[in-house]
Amino acid sequence: MDLCRFFQTFTPAQQPTNLREFVAPSVTPPVYSAGSRKHTIADAVLGTGRYHTHQRQRVCSAKATSTQRSSPFSTLLDWGQQGATKLSRGLQPFPAGFPAGPSGDQALQLLADPLGYLDRITQQYGPVVGLVLGGEYVVVVADVAAARTVLQDQTGLFVKEGTAFLPGSSLAGNGLLVSDGPVWRRQRQLSNPAFRTAAVQAYAKAMAASAQRLVSETWQGSRERDVYADFNALSLQITMEALFGVDLPPREGRQVTEAVKAAFDYFSQRGASSMVVPEWVPTPVNVQFNAAIITLNRLVYGMISQRRMQLRQQPHPPVCLLEELITATDERGQGMEDEALRDELMTLLIAGQETAAIALTWTCAYLAHNPAAQDSIAAEVQQHLHGQPPSYSNIRGLVGVESALLEGMRLKPPAFIVGRCVSRPTELASCRLPAGTTILVSPYILHRLPGRWRDAAAFQPDRWHHQLQESSGAMGLLPKLAATGAYLPFGAGPRSCIGTGFAMMEASIILAAILQRYQLKPSRVQPSFPTADPQITLRPQEIVTLSVESRP
Ligand code: HEM
Numbered sequence: 001m002d003l004c005r006f007f008q009t010f011t012p013a014q015q016p017t018n019l020r021e022f023v024a025p026s027v028t029p030p031v032y033s034a035g036s037r038k039h040t041i042a043d044a045v046l047g048t049g050r051y052h053t054h055q056r057q058r059v060c061s062a063k064a065t066s067t068q069r070s071s072p073f074s075t076l077l078d079w080g081q082q083g084a085t086k087l088s089r090g091l092q093p094f095p096a097g098f099p100a101g102p103s104g105d106q107a108l109q110l111l112a113d114p115l116g117y118l119d120r121i122t123q124q125y126g127p128v129v130g131l132v133l134g135g136e137y138v139v140v141v142a143d144v145a146a147a148r149t150v151l152q153d154q155t156g157l158f159v160k161e162g163t164a165f166l167p168g169s170s171l172a173g174n175g176l177l178v179s180d181g182p183v184w185r186r187q188r189q190l191s192n193p194a195f196r197t198a199a200v201q202a203y204a205k206a207m208a209a210s211a212q213r214l215v216s217e218t219w220q221g222s223r224e225r226d227v228y229a230d231f232n233a234l235s236l237q238i239t240m241e242a243l244f245g246v247d248l249p250p251r252e253g254r255q256v257t258e259a260v261k262a263a264f265d266y267f268s269q270r271g272a273s274s275m276v277v278p279e280w281v282p283t284p285v286n287v288q289f290n291a292a293i294i295t296l297n298r299l300v301y302g303m304i305s306q307r308r309m310q311l312r313q314q315p316h317p318p319v320c321l322l323e324e325l326i327t328a329t330d331e332r333g334q335g336m337e338d339e340a341l342r343d344e345l346m347t348l349l350i351a352g353q354e355t356a357a358i359a360l361t362w363t364c365a366y367l368a369h370n371p372a373a374q375d376s377i378a379a380e381v382q383q384h385l386h387g388q389p390p391s392y393s394n395i396r397g398l399v400g401v402e403s404a405l406l407e408g409m410r411l412k413p414p415a416f417i418v419g420r421c422v423s424r425p426t427e428l429a430s431c432r433l434p435a436g437t438t439i440l441v442s443p444y445i446l447h448r449l450p451g452r453w454r455d456a457a458a459f460q461p462d463r464w465h466h467q468l469q470e471s472s473g474a475m476g477l478l479p480k481l482a483a484t485g486a487y488l489p490f491g492a493g494p495r496s497c498i499g500t501g502f503a504m505m506e507a508s509i510i511l512a513a514i515l516q517r518y519q520l521k522p523s524r525v526q527p528s529f530p531t532a533d534p535q536i537t538l539r540p541q542e543i544v545t546l547s548v549e550s551r552p
Contacts, residue, residue, distance in 0.1 A: 089132045097432030099130035099139055107134045114534040115416070115444060118142070122445050128429040136164040137437045139428070142445035144452070146429045148485035150420055150439050152493035156181065160495070162421035164438040170279060170293055171263050173339070175347025176498065184495075190336055191344060191498060194324035200501045202319070204392035206241035207506045210234055211513035212389050219548055224523045227364050228544040231357035231510070236260065238506055239352045243345055244303060245320035256299050260349055262292035300342050321348065348499070355414040356503050358539050359489075360510060363408030365530050366459040368520040368546050373461050377404055378515040378551065390512035392505070401512050402474040403461035405504070409489035411459060416444040416538040418491055443488040444538065452486055474504050514548075521547040 089105070102109075102121060110117045110133060118140060121129045127143035141147050150158045161180045172178065176187050193199065214234055219225060240257060266289040279286055307322055318324040325344060329335050336344070367374040377400035381390075384398055395401075422437040433439075448456045454463070464477075471477035478500060482492035490497035497503070514520070522528070523545040533541035 085135070089135050089137065094130055094132075095137070095432070095434050097427075098137070098434075099125075099128045099429070099431040101125050101130035101140075105133065105135065106131045115532060118442055118445055122442075127445075128431060130431070133438075134164070137434065138164070139431075139433060139437055139439050141428075141439055141441045142449070143429055144446065144449075144485040146485075147441045147446060147488065148483075148492070149428060150441055151418065151485070151488070151491060151495070152483075153420075154494060157423055157426055158420040158439060159423045160184075160420065162423070162436060162438075163419040164421070170290075171296075172347045172350055173343035175343040177347050177351055186330055187336070187340060187344060188494075188498070189330060190328040191325060193328055194318075194321045195498050195502060197501065199318075199321075199324055200505055201392050203238075203242035203321075203502060204395075204505055204509065207238050207509045208389060208391040208513075210238050210241070211510045214510070215513045215517045219518065222548055224525065224545050225548050226543045227546050228357065228361045228540055231360045231364075232354065234510065235353050235356040235360075235506065236349075238356075239349055241320075242502070243321045243348060245322070252299055252303065255295060259292040259295040259299070260353075263289060263296070264350075264354070266292070296346070297342065300345055301338060304338050304341050321345075351497075352499050352502065354537055354539070356506055358412075358414040358537055359405060359409050359503070360507050361530075361540055361544050362412040363404050363507070363511065364514070364520055364546060365540075365544055366408055366411070367404060367515075368522050369529055370459050371521070373404070373459070374515070374520060377401060377461065378519070381512050381515045385512065385516060390509045390516070392509075395505070395508050395512060396473060398508060398512055399465055399468050399473075400461065401508050401515070402468055402504070403464040405507050405511065406464050406468075406474060406477075406487075406489075407459055407461040410447045410453075410487065411457075412532060412538050413443040413447060413489045414537050414539075415489070415491070416534055417442055418488070441488070446486060446488060449486075474508075475501055478504075517551060518548045519551050521549065523547045 093103075094101070102125070106117075110131075121131070121140060122142045127141070128146055129140045129142075131138045131140065141150060159180050160178055174183070176184065176191060179187060211234075214230065218230065236257060240253060240260075244253070244256075266285060279289065303322065304326070307326055311323065311326060318327050322341070322345060325336055325341055327335070367377070380400040381398060385394055388394055390398075418441045420439045420441070422433045422435055422439065424435050426433055428439075447453070450456050467477055468474060471480060478487075478490060481487035482490065482496060485492065490500045490503075524547070526543070526545045530544045531541040533539050
């Protein structure tokens with residue numbers, strides 16, 4: 001990777017928003033406000049992203065937008081000026097009161113080894129480090145109190161809008177992950193019911209059925225499996241069923257799955273590439289990606305209108321997330337418009353799919369390399385479930401399974417960095433931060449602070465037993481830990497993960513189903529522990545092959 005990758009993210013202001021605007025303006029009416037396009041660390045964290053910082057203007061006309069575009073010349077000039085400002089930052093001293101940190105632009109060093117770099121600078125400069133990265137002022141936060149201040153802010157001081165780095169995407173539009181202010185508040189309020197316990201209980205049926213298919217069909221007769229690939233396929237299937245219901249017509253289901261896969265492939269390629277070409281540039285890969293977006297839009301808008309009609313003609317309690325979101329209303333009795341629904345559905349697909357697969361992959365890899373811990377958890381599963389398949393009704397109380405997942409996410413948090421932007425000048429940890437500074441809170445470092453965690457680098461699921469028992473399980477414990485700022489796999493504060501209950505239920509059911517039937521061991525072809533590949537999320541670098549032996 002090189003500096004190009006960073007500089008490629010500083011796309012010119014007011015460019016055409018994406019290929020869709022050129023090739024298929026009628027598929028959806030994406031009418032955007034003019035304004036500079038910045039990127040959000042939500043992209044970095046969860047593989048998604050808003051296309052630019054300004055909220056979409058859903059009401060203004062396309063004509064208005066097109067007249068607001070600047071000429072290619074002024075765009076280029078603007079871009080040049082922005083580039084020059086950013087370049088000069090790496091050469092200048094930090095602003096007065098800015099946190100101490102290494103001098104010079106650190107983009108190359110960070111990109112060469114992100115986890116090692118975060119570790120090194122926080123050891124060298126302390127838990128709040130100032131940097132220039134790709135011409136942006138950045139503060140890395142690995143201090144519990146400062147992380148709390150940033151993530152639990154309710155005053156609009158630390159926001160998502162304007163957070164630097166990594167290109168955004170038209171895939172998730174302006175969904176929950178990236179929106180801010182009143183738009184986010186309303187969308188979160190409307191989405192919350194879809195994630196309450198009762199709703200998660202309904203999705204658990206799909207989780208349990210999919211987990212059984214994995215262990216009794218997919219893995220049946222296998223000696224070794226690429227668990228990362230299996231968990232990705234499984235969590236996509238589960239999320240699709242939860243979103244659209246099990247009665248999703250097979251043809252449409254297949255088409256959506258294929259389009260989502262194409263979009264995900266695009267993100268992995270982009271993550272692994274040193275050059276990030278903006279989505280609107282018609283490279284072959286971008287054309288493919290944008291075609292996938294067009295397919296997704298057609299299908300998703302089709303499903304939205306079909307479900308709306310069904311609910312109107314035959315009112316019934318919601319059976320899937322889409323119906324939950326369609327029926328949700330705010331205090332004025334208003335629901336979500338189609339475009340907002342589409343953005344939320346795509347956001348949930350992206351935010352929910354890969355993160356859960358990564359968490360399961362790392363946890364299974366750790367268990368394979370820690371046979372004693374695995375055997376004791378497997379014994380608990382046998383004892384607790386009495387041979388019944390894991391499901392919503394019997395999964396509670398499996399302390400070992402929850403401990404393994406919490407410990408896996410402690411050492412390898414799928415969202416290893418969470419980002420915010422300082423909206424107005426402020427102080428943090430006695431340092432002064434100018435508006436526009438990007439804050440990177442690092443759960444990865446926080447989860448390994450030697451003063452907080454005994455044997456911080458070791459996989460020891462039993463460290464969680466007592467706390468889990470005291471809090472009646474992970475869903476009781478996680479909010480308490482998030483409030484301290486010390487354990488943040490699902491973030492903290494108002495923007496914490498809406499899918500925490502969904503993810504914990506899904507991962508617990510799948511892990512219990514696996515340990516009930518199989519013993520995981522390092523594979524002969526890949527005996528060493530998988531290496532992390534911190535791209536957008538903390539995914540494994542390669543295929544994760546584990547030996548899967550049936551338990552007697
Ligand atoms: C192990 C699995 C998961 C992990 C580790 C994870 C992690 C996170 C984190 C750290 C955040 C906060 C980001 C920030 O503060 O900027 C977040 C937000 C979010 N997550 Fe998850 N997530 C997981 C699963 C899911 C699932 C299953 C869904 C939905 C089906 C989901 C939907 C979302 C959404 C919509 C947000 C944005 C919430 C908001 O800003 O209001 N996540 N997730």
